Amino acid sequence: MSLLNTPELNVDPRIEASSILIGDLSLCQVRLQNDARFPWLVLLPKRAGLTELTELSEAEHANLRNDLLVAEALVRRAAEELNRPVTKLNIANLGNIVAQLHIHVIARHDQDAAWPGPVWGFGAAETFTSAQQDAVVETLKALI
Template identity: 50%
Template sequence: MGSAFKADPAFDAGSVVVCDWPLCEVRLQDDARFPWLILIPRRAGLHELEDLTANERAALMDEVVRAGDLVRTLGEAAGRPVQKLNVGALGNVTAQLHLHVVGRRHDDGLWPDPVWGRGVARPYGANGLQTAVSRVRLQARDVPTK
């Protein structure tokens, strides 16, 4: 593999590492408007899905489903149950391969538009961020891959 995996430093500006799964680093987006996780495959030099092996792509999809379960848990905990999951791999700002798993509601303020580049992020705040990270870490251990 040559060089070791390192998440692009741009991710640090808006998200925090929650845990590592078999393939991906799992990050929580620091935007309390939406329950939102980012999955970054822990392989160096990835830019597109095609850069993964077939087995890694299958593992990534399993982890996306798993992340969706966690996003739903975050929404429930905030009293805003998720009505729709949005999954996206844009890479226009940060080219490193990563997927966003975002919980949406019909009353979330941006519905039905996409969340990327829209509005101003509302940080959780120190206590809210720690609570959300703890919740995801606890659930991340217990959510099986379907």
């Protein structure tokens, strides 16, 4: 059975359509946002129906902290794979458009297209070329 169809997690179709599954951490599914302008991961806690961080148990919060540390290392590696220096990491939980609890981990650099503003709503996503996607996904999957 695909993880997308388990009782623990139903991925919002908008997240599924705009990202690439990388794998699983202790609490979260890790997905690569399909926007080559920004090395960008999305973490989805593997529990159905979550919309807020406050809905996580204390133990799940501890797992989320650990997953965020791993995701930080992963997004830095994705940035290296894409030859993008990292000036600052952005970690955010918005949910204004997609209510499903998800956390963005984005490697930013002071020469990226949206710097110093937020990446949301900035231009149109530029999907990875096949070669870029294969290289980044392979690298990240090997690290999980």
